[in-house]
Amino acid sequence: MSDQEDSYYIKKVLQGHVASYNMLVERHQSLAYTLALRIAKNHEDAEEIAQDAFLKAYDALRTFKHESKFSTWLYQIVYRTAISKLRKKELDSTSLDELQNVGKIHGHNLDGLDALHTQERKKIINEAIGRLKENERAVLTLFYLSEQNIREIEKITGYSTSNIKTLLHRGRNSLLFELNKILKDEIIDML
Amino acid sequence: MIKFPWSLKMQKHKHMKNNKTNIDPVIKSLLEEAGTEQPSSQFSDKIMHQIHEKSMKSAFVYTPVIGRKAWILMALFAISLVVYLLTAYAGEVQPVESYGYDFHIDTTVFSSLLAKFTSLFASPILKAAILTFVVFTFINQLILYWKSRPMTN
Numbered sequence: 600m601s602d603q604e605d606s607y608y609i610k611k612v613l614q615g616h617v618a619s620y621n622m623l624v625e626r627h628q629s630l631a632y633t634l635a636l637r638i639a640k641n642h643e644d645a646e647e648i649a650q651d652a653f654l655k656a657y658d659a660l661r662t663f664k665h666e667s668k669f670s671t672w673l674y675q676i677v678y679r680t681a682i683s684k685l686r687k688k689e690l691d692s693t694s695l696d697e698l699q700n701v702g703k704i705h706g707h708n709l710d711g712l713d714a715l716h717t718q719e720r721k722k723i724i725n726e727a728i729g730r731l732k733e734n735e736r737a738v739l740t741l742f743y744l745s746e747q748n749i750r751e752i753e754k755i756t757g758y759s760t761s762n763i764k765t766l767l768h769r770g771r772n773s774l775l776f777e778l779n780k781i782l783k784d785e786i787i788d789m790l
Numbered sequence: 791m792i793k794f795p796w797s798l799k800m801q802k803h804k805h806m807k808n809n810k811t812n813i814d815p816v817i818k819s820l821l822e823e824a825g826t827e828q829p830s831s832q833f834s835d836k837i838m839h840q841i842h843e844k845s846m847k848s849a850f851v852y853t854p855v856i857g858r859k860a861w862i863l864m865a866l867f868a869i870s871l872v873v874y875l876l877t878a879y880a881g882e883v884q885p886v887e888s889y890g891y892d893f894h895i896d897t898t899v900f901s902s903l904l905a906k907f908t909s910l911f912a913s914p915i916l917k918a919a920i921l922t923f924v925v926f927t928f929i930n931q932l933i934l935y936w937k938s939r940p941m942t943n
Binding site: 617618620621624625628629630632633636642645646649650653654657720721724725728739740743744771772774775778 | 813814816817818820821822823824825826827828829830833834836837838840841842845
């Protein structure tokens with residue numbers, strides 16, 4: 600998604616062509632919604648968060664100074680809206696225990712994942728992502744899926760560079776750990 | 791190596807074969823495979839509907855002819871004018887000639903009022919209360935400004 604195209608639509612909206620905002624929504628709705636879903640873990644809430652974020656972004660569009668990408672600015676709003684909603688509703692009451700053996704899981708064995716159907720694999724990966732901590736889920740999604748760099752993630756989340764690097768490291772390891780766990784459970788269930 | 795007997799289609803992550811490989815590409819491919827989620831089909835329509843509703847409302851919002859700042863400036867001007875009149879002519883008797891009659895306006899009443907008013911501020915408790923009120927109002931305004939600040943980008 601080119602930032603120049605975003606700038607074009609932003610300019611149009613600010614000139615009074617409200618309908619151009621629809622283009623910005625269409626271009627970013629998928630990733631904004633995915634980020635909201637990764638934090639809220641609930642489709643209804645994720646949709647509400649993403650909607651609120653787009654409305655807030657529209658209201659504050661005049662304050663957008665083009666110092667960063669529009670997507671970075673938008674995800675910042677999505678992230679903050681999601682976190683504040685999460686805090687209010689206490690959606691994430693079931694926090695995961697700290698992984699004691701994160702360092703030991705490099706010997707991952709995900710061969711079982713190879714054998715699964717595409718849909719089944721997607722489901723399992725999403726389940727494993729869902730088991731991560733909310734900030735790990737958000738940082739991994741921003742880094743790998745929306746391809747934001749660490750400086751941009753810093754702006755979005757408000758975390759320091761070292762915090763983000765730690766979250767990425769822990770998130771990667773935890774994801775593999777959870778995948779292994781789910782795959783082992785599947786085998787046990789089958790037996 | 792774990793293999794499911796009911797597997798039909800094999801989609802291999804080549805990085806998974808080698809445990810010593812950097813896990814970064816593995817995670818990237820996993821997240822890409824998990825992909826993005828799509829909101830409901832009415833998602834953008836709902837947003838645009840709300841935006842149109844907002845813009846319709848804002849088109850009919852009452853905007854006063856004289857703004858808040860103008861009222862404040864006018865109030866300040868009026869207060870300063872009154873203070874000036876009270877202090878400049880306090881204690882003097884002003885003769886006013888009209889229709890051939892001599893009227894005298896006794897402005898000593900202003901000086902006594904001013905004296906009473908200034909004596910109010912002689913009390914240290916009142917001084918402290920006013921100062922506290924001003925400080926709290928200032929802090930309150932700062933907090934309100936901080937909360938309503940736009941997002942940085």
